[in-house]
Amino acid sequence: MNRPAPSRIPRPGKEGNVMFDEEYEVVVVGSGFAGLAAAIEAREAGRSVLIIEKMRVPGGNSAISGGMFAVVGSPLQESAGVQDSPALLAADMVRAGQGLNQPDLVRTVAEHSLEAFLWTRDHLGVAFDDALIHGGGHSLPRTHITPGCSGAAIIQAMLVRCRELGIPLRMQCALEDLVRDRDGRVAGLAVRDGYIFPQPGSGARIRIRATRGVVLASGGFSQDVAFRSALNPRLDATIDTTNHPGATAEALVSALRAGALPVHLSWIQMGPWTSRDEEGWGVGSMFTVLVGFPHGIMVDATTGRRFVNELTDRLARFRHIAMEGRDPMVIVGEEAALRYPSLTQCLKRKVVWKYDTLEALALDQGIDAAPLAETLAAYNEAAGRGVDPVFGKPVKAESRYQIRPPYYLARLKPKVHYCNGGILINPGAQVLDAGTQGPIPGLYAAGEVTGGVNGACRIQGVAICECIVFGRIAGRGAAEG
């Protein structure tokens, strides 16, 4: 597709009694994976499209994410001989989600993961690593990752495509209200143009008509302390988060006011792999995700013992840490540690600590060496046999699973990571009305602002996958709308 003419069509329109200042066929709120995927699809279907983004930089959490993509039936799985199926991913999602997931949404993600991955790789030209990851909560390895271990690579490719397509991306433009007409259809939105985050009322209020559809892809609210602690008073300002500053609830709230059905809002995910020695997501989270949990052990510093399968889902790991009052640390051997590209940075920032002997580790961390030595010996023996009899971790009988000196250690502290809940959509990415439980005409949503896909707990790599699956569905739906 060659560059089309710019899609901005400032043709003031009128809907019922509401005067609009501008008009597009499709308006997308948010510039992360879901929003950009929706915009690309809608534009490629020939529609005029506007993307609005409240922050000064595009990409939201997507740009700082780990770049992990759960895929069923990928070429990498095939070459590794991993027998996967959409039904198996769906079962993993529902097990972690405690059955709160809507089955048709789960099925949609699982059945479209490969198509979404290939679109990202081939249509957008995003490179992926040639190693497969066995992520927490998955019954087998199916996670793919970008070479830099960051979602920024995907966002960059999406932004390039948006530029090629001539889609305007209006920064510092925040959704204030969705406008429903007399028939209940979302006819457009009122925004703050020139918005300065996080100042309510900053910028000028203007109304933008969307003749075919609005796509909400505004992300979660992990940074919104007042909102999240209304849902869970323990998630107050003393709890850190991995999220970017703009992960706040305003757009979600405007959808609720417009009648969208909220589900699972209090299921706010705590990441079990974040470091206590840095703020936010940092450099340490991916050390633990990529090497610490798959190839190492998590022990309680107080006891020197493991207490959970390091590869169970995030909610289960967090609950063991929180309810049992654990002081968690992860320990891994050198062969595994060196696989993490940012290891040097981790060591420099003292987020990962290197010790030549177990005694040095125990002395420096002020813990008892004896039980830790026992734990390591038992784990190495289990990993040697390829079976973890105590916690059922899926270990492989490979030498890199053996934890030998020198040891690499990271000290963990869970942080708010992801909002499992949001507004409910159907498999067509249409937002459902709280009153009728049927679609709100003209309103679509995708990504973290939605709920129902993950239920109580999202598992690794499903965020990017669902953002692209439902973002594309939402964009096509709005284009046809």
Add this chain to the structure above:
Amino acid sequence: MNRPAPSRIPRPGKEGNVMFDEEYEVVVVGSGFAGLAAAIEAREAGRSVLIIEKMRVPGGNSAISGGMFAVVGSPLQESAGVQDSPALLAADMVRAGQGLNQPDLVRTVAEHSLEAFLWTRDHLGVAFDDALIHGGGHSLPRTHITPGCSGAAIIQAMLVRCRELGIPLRMQCALEDLVRDRDGRVAGLAVRDGYIFPQPGSGARIRIRATRGVVLASGGFSQDVAFRSALNPRLDATIDTTNHPGATAEALVSALRAGALPVHLSWIQMGPWTSRDEEGWGVGSMFTVLVGFPHGIMVDATTGRRFVNELTDRLARFRHIAMEGRDPMVIVGEEAALRYPSLTQCLKRKVVWKYDTLEALALDQGIDAAPLAETLAAYNEAAGRGVDPVFGKPVKAESRYQIRPPYYLARLKPKVHYCNGGILINPGAQVLDAGTQGPIPGLYAAGEVTGGVNGACRIQGVAICECIVFGRIAGRGAAEG
């Protein structure tokens, strides 16, 4: 207080652009415990009050509830030598609620439970039984009950008081929309007058102004299969409920559209004590609540073994039943069974079964007698010593805890019972705005339509208690508003 003049003042008013057909100082939505308590308080504070109720009969779930009232520091506790405190009740609520409860709301209930109980007993003249119940999830006995084991006695006394106060109770009048004025204040409501449940759009749409406040006390949505299964797809139409037919979500949804903050909606409580041999709440639920669980054992019919502390909270009991695939039945001895006033009815309806011997029980129910005999012997031995070493049930060394022939058995099947979540209020019963997390001026709420008090799981007798505590606070707040 003598009978005042009727409080209906049909003085049409205007608020912004909205024309109102009628005007009161306080309008209460719903005629259960919370609504009637609010109406009584507001009227006794001298305000004109209207109660609207969408059904043909008043009382909602309150009128068919078990009439159990959790109270801290009651005369009955004192005479029984039970050392209780508001902090202890609060701790029980938060433990069952998994910490999702808002601490200030929990504290408000715990600190006002005695005052609310005495108001119900002395001001309204409701009689209570002289036996104290140790309810599931409570660390000690604190539940009081009406002689007929029904909330109808409290509703009747409240309706009498409302009549004495001249408060109009308009039946078949359903909330359709809350009206917020330009300043964001709830100025009144649009209703369907002459509404025929459950027909949307039936009756005439009229607007009622509330110059001081609207109190939402519209209850939960356990009967609303479409709404509840959007939140939890497993709670579909195949799952029964204990609730009255009017327990649907329309009023809650109108509050969400008006900007109220929803919390914990997906925490829908399953009652672990309902019978599989009758529909709904029936006569069997209270048999299990009052005698089966406190004085008997719950076993899995398949194994003949106990599998959980019969007096832990409802969520924990339900999870054991559901996640372990249990086929639960409760068995109790005669001394305990005879304590339940409706035992004859239970036997007649084959909701409770009586057997002279264990062999007869096992044969008739098609289960293995040997493990059941072992289970009973172990339990009797434990109850004799006053300690349950396996499940930690708080058994007392009293003869009535011994389970001897003849045996009384009820077969259980969990049913949807209660909505822990709803719109968030503050300790002043003011409804909070999803956007600002501050109070919505003019809007109050109490009872099951609210969330935040119980978090993940409400425990026994707290519903009536919180309805009356927050209903009264809401009524006084609206009167002052």
